[in-house]
Amino acid sequence: MANPTAAMLVIGDEILSGRTRDSNMHRLACELTKHGIDLTEVRVVADDRAAIIAGVRALAATYDHVFTSGGIGPTHDDITAEAIAAAFETPIGIRADARAILEAHYDSTGQELNAARLRMARIPDGATLIDNPISAAPGFILGNVHVMAGVPAIFEAMLASVLPALTGGAPILSQSIRIDRGEGEIAAPLSELADDFSDLSIGSYPFMRDGVHGTHVVIRGTDAARIDAAMTRLAEDLSGGPA
Template sequence: MTATASMLVIGDEILSGKTKDKNIGVLADALTMVGIDLIEVRIVSDEEGAIISALNAMRTSTTYVFTSGGIGPTHDDITADSVAKAFGVGIGVDPRAYALLSDFYDRTGREMNAGRERMTRIPDGADLIDNPVSIAPGFRLGNVHVMAGVPSVFAAMLESVLPSLNGGVPISVQTLPFNCGEGDLAESLASIDSHFPTVAIGSYPKLTNGRFTTEIVLRSRDKAALDAATQAAQKLRTQMNAD
């Protein structure tokens, strides 16, 4: 069976529009490359009940869960505590995380203050996720991977996580541009779609210089079916352009 994943984006700043999320696309691209389907993304506020409720639903419905945000040094960084409560385990300063950060701050001449120590609080039984950018680790508990919201740190943590995931056959993608609107293609695309059930076909309209065009994207793990469906779509494209 194909492994599935969900993502929980945590932060009032995302919901308010102050911060624009960049991590969803990074995760989706990475998981596609290793054959894992990202099937759900939720965004919740920095509120314990919302985090716990979403997390408990997602970790029972998908193979893997990835979170971003809320593991920093400030009072509103409550993700670690919320994850611990969702799993019903304790949380405290982790000696491994503390050693990593205290050594880092010693070397850079900065103080290991209370805020920075807060980033070493890890739920009991969790494994650490390496953070080569800013050192403060994420963690893995069960099938949940808890990572930073800062895009560069999230991407670095994800790189360290990917080798531990059990993926499958990567999805191959073909993209074809059409010089017409979706309405002109709908019936023909439906016919192609019905002939190739293992190929997902999406259409994405664009408005360029006052004219509608459409980009057709075909996705599948079945390379032979994808090639055949792409040929059918290419034939349709040639016909539409000729008209």
């Protein structure tokens, strides 16, 4: 059975302007791979209501799970929660449990739960809260969409709390080999290998070190024995065939 699929929607002007280098996509990719869920598409959009709505609708309709990052803080440019609610045509308002979480947090730190901070208790109707162990303001799950913070430490913590509840497929196993020849020299045997092991994903990634071209070949799949077989065959092909 095919693995579940997932997509990510990264929300934030700062990524698109180059001010911030996103790290959440890479983190999500690694975690989903370990969990047996195939990350299939990522989109990055600005803090723009129409762009968020269009992006989340397209991804939620196409993939099993969607993860968003960014735009759930207290300031004027944090519009993700409102946009997600609009995408699902769901009412949104301050929710008592989310408010209680924020009250407890700001009480304990001696800070005021002002109007701006209270916006972080605005949760679409019917959503499930995602715990935020770092700065309290929760994320939420609405339908198949997981709405999470953009701050990497909080994104990671939220991801860790939602992943165990998702049904993963078989974990993706991989083996890789470094070959000190350029991609162009090994392309033909690699292509034949890919044809003969069509149940596996065979990727080749060129590198250049000290002026020498080389290739990393990565073979990925869910069946360890098949990956072993493909690796053995590749080694034979590149050494001129079996003895």
